[in-house]
Amino acid sequence: MNGENKIKAPANPFQPEPARIVRTYPLTDDVNFFQIRIADMEKALSFQYQTGQFAMISVLGAGEAPFSISSTPSRPGLLEFCIRKAGTVTNALFQMKENDLIGLRGPYGNTFPIEKMQGKDIVIVMGGLGAAPLRSVLLYLLDNRDQFGRVLLLHGAKRPAEMLLREEFFSLKEREDLECYLTVDEDDTGEWPADVGLVTQLFKKLGNINPENTFSLVCGPPIMYKFVLKEILKLNIPKDQILMTLERRMKCGVGKCGHCAIDYIYTCLDGPVFTYWDVIHMRELI
Amino acid sequence: MKIVKLKKTNLFLFLEIISKEADFWAPVKKSPDKHIFEVIEDFSKINLDYTRTILPPKKIMLPSDFNMFQASNTKYTPDFSHVSKKIIFGIHPCDIHALVIMDKFYSHEYNDPYYQKARDNTLILGHSCWPDEYCMCKSTHTHVVKEGYDLFFTDLEDTYVVWIGSSRGDDLIRLKPELFDEDLTDKDIQNFSQRREERDKAFTNDINFEAMPDLMELKYQNLLWDKLGEACLACGSCTNVCPTCNCYNVEDKPILGKNCSNISRCWDSCTLENYSGVAGGENFREKRSDRLKLFYTHKLQSYISKYGKPACVGCGRCVVTCPVDINVYTVSKSLDNEEVDTFWNRLSKEVTK
Numbered sequence: 185m186n187g188e189n190k191i192k193a194p195a196n197p198f199q200p201e202p203a204r205i206v207r208t209y210p211l212t213d214d215v216n217f218f219q220i221r222i223a224d225m226e227k228a229l230s231f232q233y234q235t236g237q238f239a240m241i242s243v244l245g246a247g248e249a250p251f252s253i254s255s256t257p258s259r260p261g262l263l264e265f266c267i268r269k270a271g272t273v274t275n276a277l278f279q280m281k282e283n284d285l286i287g288l289r290g291p292y293g294n295t296f297p298i299e300k301m302q303g304k305d306i307v308i309v310m311g312g313l314g315a316a317p318l319r320s321v322l323l324y325l326l327d328n329r330d331q332f333g334r335v336l337l338l339h340g341a342k343r344p345a346e347m348l349l350r351e352e353f354f355s356l357k358e359r360e361d362l363e364c365y366l367t368v369d370e371d372d373t374g375e376w377p378a379d380v381g382l383v384t385q386l387f388k389k390l391g392n393i394n395p396e397n398t399f400s401l402v403c404g405p406p407i408m409y410k411f412v413l414k415e416i417l418k419l420n421i422p423k424d425q426i427l428m429t430l431e432r433r434m435k436c437g438v439g440k441c442g443h444c445a446i447d448y449i450y451t452c453l454d455g456p457v458f459t460y461w462d463v464i465h466m467r468e469l470i
Numbered sequence: 471m472k473i474v475k476l477k478k479t480n481l482f483l484f485l486e487i488i489s490k491e492a493d494f495w496a497p498v499k500k501s502p503d504k505h506i507f508e509v510i511e512d513f514s515k516i517n518l519d520y521t522r523t524i525l526p527p528k529k530i531m532l533p534s535d536f537n538m539f540q541a542s543n544t545k546y547t548p549d550f551s552h553v554s555k556k557i558i559f560g561i562h563p564c565d566i567h568a569l570v571i572m573d574k575f576y577s578h579e580y581n582d583p584y585y586q587k588a589r590d591n592t593l594i595l596g597h598s599c600w601p602d603e604y605c606m607c608k609s610t611h612t613h614v615v616k617e618g619y620d621l622f623f624t625d626l627e628d629t630y631v632v633w634i635g636s637s638r639g640d641d642l643i644r645l646k647p648e649l650f651d652e653d654l655t656d657k658d659i660q661n662f663s664q665r666r667e668e669r670d671k672a673f674t675n676d677i678n679f680e681a682m683p684d685l686m687e688l689k690y691q692n693l694l695w696d697k698l699g700e701a702c703l704a705c706g707s708c709t710n711v712c713p714t715c716n717c718y719n720v721e722d723k724p725i726l727g728k729n730c731s732n733i734s735r736c737w738d739s740c741t742l743e744n745y746s747g748v749a750g751g752e753n754f755r756e757k758r759s760d761r762l763k764l765f766y767t768h769k770l771q772s773y774i775s776k777y778g779k780p781a782c783v784g785c786g787r788c789v790v791t792c793p794v795d796i797n798v799y800t801v802s803k804s805l806d807n808e809e810v811d812t813f814w815n816r817l818s819k820e821v822t823k
Contacts, residue, residue: 197580198538200546223544244543244731245724249749271749285543433748435720435738438580442717442738443745445764448772453579467690 197438200242200287201227203263205280211266211348215313216278218265222288231291233257235298235321236429236457239290240437241265246276250434252317252456253291258327263288266316266348292437293456296321296427301399305333307390307421309412311340311383311404315348317429317456318403322356329361333397336363336390340383340408344368344376354378365389383408387415395420401427413460426460472634474643474650475658476623481630482513484649485559488642492555492593495530497523507558518560518625521602522785526713527558527565528572531588532735534710538584538720539733546733550584556592562599564783566619567612568713569594574777575716584735593638596622598665601673604786606799608670609677612783626661677802679780682770685805690763694804699759701794701814706739708765708797711787714773715739740764766801 207219220241222228233239234257242248249271255264269278280286298321306325310318325335337356341347347368357364357378365386367379379386383404400416402409409428416426432444432451444451447466458466476484485494496516498508505520507527536552569589576585596619607613615622620639623630632650634640643650709715719738724731738745741761747753755761773781788797795812803810 196548196583198582198584199548200541202544202546242722244541244729245722247722248720248733268750274749287541287546431748432754433746435718438582439578440576440580440582440716440718441720442740445740445768445772447767448775 198289198436200240200248200289202285203288205282205284205286206262207282208280212346214269215348216267216269217349218267218277220263220265220286220288221261222263223285228261231263232260233291234295235324236296236317237291237293238317238437238456239263239265239288239292240434241273241277242287242289243273243276243280244287247273248287248435249273250292250437250452252320252429254316254319256320256323256327258324266313266319268313290437292452294454296401296457298324302331303333304425305336305393305398307336307338307393307398307400307416307419309338309383309400309402309404309416311408311412312342312346313348314403314405314408315339316403318401319349321401326356326359326362334363335361336365338365338367338383338386340367340369340386340404342369344371344373363390382411384411384415387419390419393419393421395422399425399427401429403429416460423461423464424459428458428460428463429456430458431456472640473654474632474634474652475654476630476632476650478628478630480649484646485513487646488593489557492557494557494559495527496559500524507561516560518597520560521599521605522562522564522787522790524787525711526568526785526787527561528568528713528716530556530558531569531572531592532585532716532718535734535736536584537732538735540730541722541733542730548583549732550587552584553587553591556588557595558592559595560597561594561619562597562785563615564605564607564610564612564785565713566594566596566615566622567607567610567783568785570618571714571773571777571779571781571783572716573618593621593642594619594635598622598624598669600669602786603674604789604799605673606675606677606782606784606786606789608673608784609675609679610780610782610784613669613673624662624665626658626665629658631658631662675799677799678806679770679782679802681806682780682802683774686767686771689805692805694801695759695763697814697818698762698796698801699757701817702741702758702762702796703794704741704743704758704761705793706742707791707793708788709739709741710737711791712769713783713785713787714769714781717745740768762796769798770802770805 202223203220204223206221209217211217238250238252240248241251251265254266267274308318325332353366368376371380398421400421434444434452435441437452439450439453493509495507496510497505497520498515499517500506505523507523533552537549539546540549576582619635622633717738718735721734722731746755769781782798789799800810800812
C-alpha cells in the first residue's frame, strides 16, 4: 500500500486531533507565537492547507476558537499561529508551555487565489494582527518567487514594540526580490530604523503600478481598512483583485453552527478571504 | 407511490408491532391548548387532534443540549449517546418539510454525523392536519409532503389512507400486512379529494413569499427594522420554536477532579446579544434590529438563493410564541406594505405621540 494517498474526508468534521505546542514565545505584550505539530506523525504530514485558511484550536477545559494559519504550506509539518490574548481560549493557551497538548482540526475556509495571482504584481498591506493571516501568503510568494511579479509589502504598527515578527520582517527587508516597507505610527524608542508614519503614507513609495496586473491583499484592524482601501482604490486596482481576510465568531468551522453567517454565506465556508467587491455588495461584511 | 388503507381501530395494534425496541414519540396534550412531542408507552396518551406542538421535532434529532465528545488531552472520543432507535408518530407536513430542509443543511459540504446518525435511526410517521388561523404552510408550499417520511397517515373518518414513502416504511407494513388493504375504492379516492379540497379552503393566511427575497433586499434600511428592534425582547423564543433554526453553541464542560471534559453542544439563538461577539469585545451585531435582520434574511431570503425555497415551513410557532408579535407573518406582511395590528406597531405609535 506504499505510496497510496491516504487522505480521506474525516468521518467526524468536529473531532479535534491532539497536537503538541513545539515552541511558543511572545511577539508583543499580548500576542504570542505558537508552533504546533499534530501528535500523530502521519496526520501531521497529511494536514494539507493553503494560504488564507484557518484552523480550530481547542484547549481542554477552556473551549475552541478559530485562528488564521500564519505558516506557509510550502514548509509542511509545523503549523504556526500568531495569537492575541483576548478571551477564554487564548488566555488558556497563553498558560500553556512547550510540549503541552492541545486539540486542532482543519484546515477550513477558502484560500487566496494563488493560481490567478501567478505572474501578477502583489501588494500586501498589513497592520497589527493582520500580519497573522498575511504572513502565510507572503512566505508562500517568497518560496515560489519566480511565479510572481513584483512583491511589495507595507506593514504598519502603532509603535515598534507592537510590530509582530519585527526581526523576521527586518530580515526579509534585506531581500532584493521583496520591496518591504515597515512603518510605525509613532517611534517611542527613537531608534526605529525604518519608516515613521501611517501605513497609508507608504503608498507613495510604490512607484508605478499597473493596476490590471496587480493584486492587493489587505488585513488589519477595522480603522485601517477604511483608509488603506481608499489608497488602493486610488491605484485603480480592480475591486475583485483586492482581497481581504475577515474575522467572525465561529463554533464549528464547517457551516453548521450559524455564528459566522453574513447575508446568505458563511464566513467559514465562503470566506474568510473576500474581495472588495464582496465587501461592498454584501451587507455587514465590514 | 404505494398507498394502502388501515382501519382506525387497527392503529394501536400496528403501532404496538412496530414500536418494539424503539423510543416512540408522539403528540401528547399538556394543557387545553398546548401539545408536545413526548416518549410514550401507552398509546392512549396520543393526541392527534393538535395543530402544532410547542417545540418542533428538531428536539428529537438534536436535543437542546447533548454531548459531542468525551475529551482528554490525548483523545477526543465522539459521543453518540443521544442517538437511539426512534419513531416519531403524528408529525405534520410542515415539520416533515423542516426535516427535509435540515437533511440538506446538515449534509451541505460537510456531513454532520450527530444529525445524520440520529436521522438514520428515526422513522417518520406523518399524520394529516387541519389549519388554524396561524398556519402559513399553504403560502410556503409545505402543506403537502412528497418526501421525507416513511409512512404518512391521512385521516378519513374511520380509516387512514397510508402513503408509503420509503423502503423502510414498506418494511413496517410488511410486519403485519393483513392489517392493510391495498385496494382503494372510488369512494375512498373521492373522500380523499374532498378532504383535500376542504382543507385547502380552510387556510386563511396568504403570504407572498416569492416577493420576500427582493423586498428584504430593497427594505434593508427601512424604519420597520428599527421598530422591530425597539420591541424585540431578545429572548430567543422564536428560534427555539422554529423547526428550521439550527444554530448552536459548543461548551467545554470540565469534569471536576479528572483531567477531562465533556464537549457539549446546545441550541443558540441569533437574537441573543452575544451571538456575533468575538473575543476582545467586538460585536458585529450589537443592535437588536441587526440581529432580527439576520434572522429574517436567513428565513425569507438566503435559503431561497441556496435551496430554492424559504427556510420557513409556515408552522406558525413564531406567531403563537413571540410575546411582542415579531414573527414571519407580521414581518412578511409589513415588508409587503400591509398594515398589521401588532404590539410593536402600537408601541411605535405611542412613542411618536
